Amino acid sequence: xxxxxxxxxxxxxxxxxxxxxxxxxxxxxxxxxxxxxxxxxxxxxxxxxxxxxxxxxxxxxxxxxxxxxxxxxxxxxxxxxxxxxxxxxxxxxxxxxxxxxxxxxxxxxxxxxxxxxxxxxxxxxxxxxxxxxxxxxxxxxxxxxxxxxxxxxxxxxxxxxxxxxxxxxxxxxxxxxxxxxxxxxxxxxxxxxxxxxxxxxxxxxxxxxxxxxxxxxxxxxxxxxxxxxxxxxxxxxxxxxxxxxxxxxxxxxxxxxxxxxxxxxxxxxxxxxxxxxxxxxxxxxxxxxxxxxxxxxxxxxxxxxxxxxxxxxxxxxxxxxxxxxxxxxxxxxxxxxxxxxxxxxxxxxxxxxxxxxxxxxxxxxxxxxxxxxxxxx
Amino acid sequence: xxxxxxxxxxxxxxxxxxxxxxxxxxxxxxxxxxxxxxxxxxxxxxxxxxxxxxxxxxxxxxxxxxxxxxxxxxxxxxxxxxxxxxxxxxxxxxxxxxxxxxxxxxxxxxxxxxxxxxxxxxxxxxxxxxxxxxxxxxxxxxxxxxxxxxxxxxxxxxxxxxxxxxxxxxxxxxxxxxxxxxxxxxxxxxxxxxxxxxxxxxxxxxxxxxxxxxxxxxxxxxxxxxxxxxxxxxxxxxxxxxxxxxxxxxxxxxxxxxxxxxxxxxxxxxxxxxxxxxxxxxxxxxxxxxxxxxxxxxxxxxxxxxxxxxxxxxxxxxxxxxxxxxxxxxxxxxxxxxxxxxxxxxxxxxxxxxxxxxxxxxxxxxxxxxxxxxxxxxxxxxxxxxxxxxxxxxxxxxxxxxxxxxxxxxxxxxxxxxxxxxxxxxxxxxxxxxxxxxxxxxxxxxxxxxxxxxxxxxxxxxxxxxxxxxxxxxxxxxxxxxxxxxxxxxxxxxxxxxxxxxxxxxxxxxxxxx
Numbered sequence: 001x002x003x004x005x006x007x008x009x010x011x012x013x014x015x016x017x018x019x020x021x022x023x024x025x026x027x028x029x030x031x032x033x034x035x036x037x038x039x040x041x042x043x044x045x046x047x048x049x050x051x052x053x054x055x056x057x058x059x060x061x062x063x064x065x066x067x068x069x070x071x072x073x074x075x076x077x078x079x080x081x082x083x084x085x086x087x088x089x090x091x092x093x094x095x096x097x098x099x100x101x102x103x104x105x106x107x108x109x110x111x112x113x114x115x116x117x118x119x120x121x122x123x124x125x126x127x128x129x130x131x132x133x134x135x136x137x138x139x140x141x142x143x144x145x146x147x148x149x150x151x152x153x154x155x156x157x158x159x160x161x162x163x164x165x166x167x168x169x170x171x172x173x174x175x176x177x178x179x180x181x182x183x184x185x186x187x188x189x190x191x192x193x194x195x196x197x198x199x200x201x202x203x204x205x206x207x208x209x210x211x212x213x214x215x216x217x218x219x220x221x222x223x224x225x226x227x228x229x230x231x232x233x234x235x236x237x238x239x240x241x242x243x244x245x246x247x248x249x250x251x252x253x254x255x256x257x258x259x260x261x262x263x264x265x266x267x268x269x270x271x272x273x274x275x276x277x278x279x280x281x282x283x284x285x286x287x288x289x290x291x292x293x294x295x296x297x298x299x300x301x302x303x304x305x306x307x308x309x310x311x312x313x314x315x316x317x318x319x320x321x322x323x324x325x326x327x328x329x330x331x332x333x334x335x336x337x338x339x340x341x342x343x344x345x346x347x348x349x350x351x352x353x354x355x356x357x358x359x360x361x362x363x364x365x366x367x368x369x370x371x372x373x374x375x376x377x
Numbered sequence: 378x379x380x381x382x383x384x385x386x387x388x389x390x391x392x393x394x395x396x397x398x399x400x401x402x403x404x405x406x407x408x409x410x411x412x413x414x415x416x417x418x419x420x421x422x423x424x425x426x427x428x429x430x431x432x433x434x435x436x437x438x439x440x441x442x443x444x445x446x447x448x449x450x451x452x453x454x455x456x457x458x459x460x461x462x463x464x465x466x467x468x469x470x471x472x473x474x475x476x477x478x479x480x481x482x483x484x485x486x487x488x489x490x491x492x493x494x495x496x497x498x499x500x501x502x503x504x505x506x507x508x509x510x511x512x513x514x515x516x517x518x519x520x521x522x523x524x525x526x527x528x529x530x531x532x533x534x535x536x537x538x539x540x541x542x543x544x545x546x547x548x549x550x551x552x553x554x555x556x557x558x559x560x561x562x563x564x565x566x567x568x569x570x571x572x573x574x575x576x577x578x579x580x581x582x583x584x585x586x587x588x589x590x591x592x593x594x595x596x597x598x599x600x601x602x603x604x605x606x607x608x609x610x611x612x613x614x615x616x617x618x619x620x621x622x623x624x625x626x627x628x629x630x631x632x633x634x635x636x637x638x639x640x641x642x643x644x645x646x647x648x649x650x651x652x653x654x655x656x657x658x659x660x661x662x663x664x665x666x667x668x669x670x671x672x673x674x675x676x677x678x679x680x681x682x683x684x685x686x687x688x689x690x691x692x693x694x695x696x697x698x699x700x701x702x703x704x705x706x707x708x709x710x711x712x713x714x715x716x717x718x719x720x721x722x723x724x725x726x727x728x729x730x731x732x733x734x735x736x737x738x739x740x741x742x743x744x745x746x747x748x749x750x751x752x753x754x755x756x757x758x759x760x761x762x763x764x765x766x767x768x769x770x771x772x773x774x775x776x777x778x779x780x781x782x783x784x785x786x787x788x789x790x791x792x793x794x795x796x797x798x799x800x801x802x803x804x805x806x807x808x809x810x811x812x813x814x815x816x817x818x819x820x821x822x823x824x825x826x827x828x829x830x831x832x833x834x835x836x837x838x839x840x841x842x843x844x845x846x847x848x849x850x851x852x853x854x855x856x857x858x859x860x861x862x863x864x865x866x867x868x869x870x871x872x873x874x875x876x877x878x879x880x881x882x883x884x885x886x887x888x889x890x891x
Contacts, residue, residue, distance in 0.1 A: 011400060015783070227757040232739075232746045239732045245691055246721070246729045247743040248712030 002366070011362045022310075024356050025303055029317075032349035036342055045332055053331060054324030054342075064323055069207045070277045072319035074290070076214045077269035078297025079304070079311045080221060084262040085148075085158070087225060087306050088254055089238035093298070094147060094162025095266045096291030097169035098140040102267025103274045103283050104169075104176055105139030106132040107183055107192055115196060125199050136271035137264040143169065144263020145256060152252035158259070170291065177283050185282065192274075192283035201276035208276035213268065221308035234258060269294065292340075293322065299347045302354070318343065383449050385415045389576050390435065390466070390545050395444035397430050404430035405441070406601040412545065415574040417567065419588045419609075421581055421621060422598035423818035424789050428580045431598070432547055435578075436468045437461035467543025469534045471550040477523040484522060485537045508539050512569050527676065528559025532566075546570070548579045552587060554844070556676050557879045564591050585614045597621055622819050632851060632870075633834065638667025640700075641838035642688075642807050647697035648862075649687045651680075658683040659862035660697070665807065665838035670829065672853030673842045673864075675882050677812070680862035681842045682724070685811045688840070689721045690714045702806050712747060720744075720805025720837075722796055724812040726789065730796045733785030737777060737795060740784045741766040744799045769798040774824075790821030797828050808832050808839045814848060826852060846875060860884040 002008070037047035057064035078095045085092040109131045113123065143165055150156040176183045177192040185191050201208045225231040237244040237254040245251050273290055274283045284290075296318050304310035325339030383389055391411040397404045404427045412418045422428040433439040435446065437455030445452050448464050455461050458468070475484045486501055502518055509516060514532050522530060531551065538546055551567070552560045568591060571577050581588055588595055589609060596606040597620045605620045642665040651657035658680045665671050675681055686692035688699060690711035699707045706714050715721075723729040731740050742762060745751055751762055766780040773794045777787060784792060793813065800808070810829055814822040829852060833839050843849050849856055856873045858865045858881035865881035877887045 013400075223756070227759070228755055229746055229752070229757075232742060232757075236732060236735070236743065236746075239734050240728065242725075242729050243732045243743070245711065246689070246723055248690075248710065248715050248747065250710070 005366050006363045007366050008361060008363050010359050013358060013360050016357055018307075018310075021305060021357065024353055025314075025350065028350045028353035029346065031353075032346040035349065036345045039338075039341065039345075043332075043334055045334070050328055050332065053328050054321065057327045058320035058324035064327065066206060066278075067323045068316070068320040069211065070273070070319075071293070071322055072316045073208070073211050073214045074269050074273050074293065075296055075300060075319050076218070076312060076315040077210075077265050077272060078294040079300040079315050080214075080217055080297075080308060081144075081262040081266035081269065082297045082301040083304075083306050083308060083311065084221070084234070084265070085255075085258040086301055087238050088234045088258040089241070090148075090151065090255060090258060091159045092144070092147075092162055092259065092262050092266075093159050093295075094144065094165050094263070095269070095294040095297055097162065097166035098143045098263045098266035099270030099273075099294055100166075100169035100173045100287070100291065101143040102136035102140035102270035103287070104173060104183075105135040105267070106271045106275050107283060108139075109135045110193075110195070110199075111183060115199070128199055129201065132271055132275055133268065136267040136275075138267070140267025140270065141260045141264035144259040144266070148256040148259025148263075151259070152255035158255070166291070170288065173283065173287055177287075183283065189285060191285040195275065195281040200278070200281060203278070208272065208278070210268065210272040210276050214272075215312070217265065218308045218312055225308070230257075266294070296322075296343060296347070299350065303350050318346075321346065383414055385574050386413055388412070388447075389414050389449060390578075391447040392431070392435060393445050393447065395431065395434055395441045395446075397427075397434060397439060397441050403601050405434070407444070408598070408601070408603055410435075410596055410603070410606075412576045412578055414576055415571055416594065417571045417577045417579065417592045419579050419581055419592035419595045420598065421585075421588055421595055421617065423621060424816060425600075425818075426598040427601040428598055429549070430601075432468070432549060432578075432580055435461070436466060436547055462541055462543070465542055465544040467538025467541060467546050469531065469538060469546065469548040469551065471553055473527075473530045473534055475522045475530060475533060478521060480521055481516060481518045481525075481533050481536075484533055485540050487537075489541060505536060505540060508536060511573065512539070513566050526556075526559065527554040527678070528556065528563060531555065531559075531563060535566075543575075545576045545578065548577065550581060551579050552581075552584060554677055556883045557846075558883055560587075567591055585617050588612075588617065589614060599623060618819065632830065634854065635668040635834055635836075637669055638836060640664045640666050641702055642840065643698075643700040644688070645698040645700075647684070647687060647699065648695045649683045649692055650695060651683055656695070657862050658687065658694075661862075661864055662697075663857060663864065663867060665840055667806075667836045667838055668833055669854045670833050670839040670841055670852050671867075672849040672856045673840065673859050674844075674846060674849045674856055674878055675842075675859035676844055679859050679882075681811070681859055683862075684859075685721070685723075685809055685840075685842060688809055689719065715744065715803075716747070718804075718806030720800040720803055720808045722793075722800050722808070722810045722813050724815065724842075726792050726796055727785075731784045731792055733783060735784055737770065737775075737780045737782060737784060737787075738763050738766045740795065741769060741780075741799050744803060769795065769802060773798040773828075790817045790824075793817060793821060793825060797825060801828060801832055804835075805832075805837055808837050809842075810839065811842045812844065813841070814843075814845070822848075846879060849878070850875065858882050 040047040040050045058068045081095045082092050147158045147161040151158045183192040233249045300314045304314045325342040329338035388411050395405050395408040437458045592609045647661045649658040687694045775791050775794045813825050857867045858878050880887050
């Protein structure tokens with residue numbers, strides 16, 4: 001294409017540095033916010049004021065920030081659940097199902113110990129928290145393992161399997177917590193029984209202790225991918241399964257393993273939101289909302305290019321915007337769904353900008369004497 | 378349509394001052410090239426010399442950054458290969474682009490504008506039959522592509538172009554993958570075609586005798602530039618080779634015989650299925666000793682791939698036994714075999730032997746990631762891994778700026794050097810080398826062959842699988858011609874005759890001459 005005396009060409013990139021990728025993401029974010037500004041303008045609202053409200057509530061407000069952090073922990077865990085199979089070239093679309101399974105197992109521990117009905121327990125809360133965490137991880141890992149096993153053994157598409165399992169787990173939760181279900185709330189509000197106050201998760205800097213788990217997992221995963229044998233096997237399999245098997249990496253073990261690990265972490269996300277976030281402490285009636293939110297783990301994982309440390313700020317941003325979007329929706333009297341619309345626009349823009357991971361635009365000045373024979377494409 | 382306006386001996390296709398740049402390289406630098414009606418004009422060049430870029434420009438797949446293409450004296454700008462086809466330019470690809478489940482006729486008329494919605498099969502087969510007769514092709518038009526040999530598939534590709542009205546035929550490595558017999562037939566047909574005033578442009582890497590035999594003129598590309606262009610009658614194999622690589626070179630490996638040690642690999646009655654569940658490897662037995670190279674000679678697709686994969690632990694065997702260094706490894710995983718002293722250089726160095734997106738360090742790690750000496754408490758000693766890679770790069774002369782570059786940026790020869798370095802540095806007891814020099818340039822071929830020979834001298838047993846009889850004869854101590862999943866024979870080099878081995882590769886046992 002030509003513009004004046006310049007020629008503009010799309011050229012395929014040879015390499016992309018992390019810094020350049022970061023810059024592209026930031027630009028994409030700015031473009032998305034600019035584009036979404038028109039939604040505010042259409043509603044007769046000053047977009048600068050709206051964004052100012054969103055950001056100040058999400059990140060600098062005493063009420064908003066804890067909400068942001070709770071969502072951030074949830075999203076970050078979901079991102080890891082996506083990233084681990086993603087680095088092996090596999091797509092985990094099953095975080096909702098896995099986190100539902102994890103939540104059910106965590107509350108199942110209480111049910112089995114008969115803690116839900118009576119509000120006192122003879123066991124130390126420390127043991128019970130441990131049991132809940134472990135149960136959530138194991139149940140979700142088992143859910144993930146179904147997809148990993150089928151992929152590794154019979155090469156069945158993991159996207160389809162994880163997607164199907166989401167629906168099964170969704171309705172299983174319904175069965176368990178709605179009227180007549182074993183976990184139903186005595187008040188019959190279509191939600192599960194509540195955690196007794198003695199089991200409310202300990203807070204660290206005002207946030208649930210799961211924050212530490214999530215951050216520590218980020219470091220561990222980063223180390224795993226960069227330095228360990230397993231990390232290498234996962235990455236090699238992800239880049240090229242044929243080359244990986246040539247090198248002696250099992251085509252069965254890796255898919256199974258990444259879905260077990262990813263599933264386990266998604267289970268922790270379920271435990272976190274329904275078992276550790278202050279003010280929730282039950283499988284909420286709108287649990288499907290969190291299943292949907294879990295899908296943003298995919299987006300965060302893609303934007304951070306599978307890097308567990310890079311996903312920390314990304315998940316923080318997405319957590320904040322989902323909180324802030326909901327807040328201004330009420331504050332400015334806008335219509336329902338503003339938060340998801342905002343996340344949606346951000347997501348589409350960021351995904352569209354992935355184009356520039358592959359290509360770059362190059363402009364060259366056409367010299368006068370050759371401009372008449374310039375090649376037209 | 379084209380030739381109606383141009384007389385024999387006149388220029389039909391011409392490229393003037395073609396320059397094509399890709400990020401970081403100039404693939405074609407001011408290339409001039411012309412072909413006359415009724416001429417065979419070979420283009421010779423090593424990998425990366427810019428042959429395929431030029432070919433794609435002539436066929437409209439790429440547009441040049443500078444320079445022009447002329448057809449019949451008129452300047453043309455091809456937007457896509459369709460424009461080139463419309464002007465009578467045809468391309469015969471090295472990697473055949475045919476539908477295996479369809480018949481020869483169906484493949485020939487696929488995409489043909491004259492075929493219409495309702496295909497008049499009798500008319501089409503009559504016309505194709507006439508083409509076959511004219512140029513001396515014999516092929517069953519109703520056969521399915523998957524039933525054909527590589528040589529026959531090549532003929533289908535040619536017919537496809539001719540039927541679309543091609544009068545300039547661009548052929549990419551026309552004899553790759555063909556048996557000696559098929560090559561002969563193809564070359565005869567090519568000669569007939571050129572007498573019928575078709576212009577033919579074969580692109581050839583390094584089969585110099587073929588160039589000398591069939592072409593009228595030859596143009597040699599080196600690093601994107603035309604370094605020589607002359608009438609073939611003035612050329613010799615030696616002069617072509619000199620222009621090709623820029624120095625005097627002749628591939629020669631001095632084969633020495635070393636003391637044969639104990640058996641390192643014993644294979645008994647080994648059988649395996651291919652990916653389509655057909656018995657592709659059918660009861661093969663052999664033994665390789667220390668200090669010995671067994672050369673399996675055969676045209677690809679006769680079970681060599683399956684044999685190698687079963688030996689490497691990547692494909693289950695149906696029957697038979699594999700004993701490596703005295704241990705029965707038939708049921709063992711690939712990694713166990715690596716640890717027991719197997720070293721495997723796969724045929725597909727880009728997609729199996731290396732990971733393009735990984736750095737050279739991480740590619741070296743492919744054969745070392747399970748080696749605990751590179752880890753401290755489960756954590757990789759990155760410094761050691763990098764230093765080790767640098768050592769291999771230096772020792773094997775891999776041309777790479779540093780060990781952090783991605784493998785996909787290496788040329789074929791350098792990548793193969795890295796793979797050889799990585800595999801041989803493990804001091805394997807058994808080396809499996811599958812088509813180790815395929816697609817390499819002359820310098821790299823010499824290097825790889827010498828390294829295999831060196832491994833043998835150091836006491837390893839080597840299983841060499843190759844299509845190239847020169848390679849088989851220059852390296853092997855014993856030769857096993859392979860045909861349809863079986864070894865036709867195993868012949869000691871002293872008793873092996875080229876024609877007999879060549880015939881056995883095609884399934885024919887020559888009568889013993891007395």
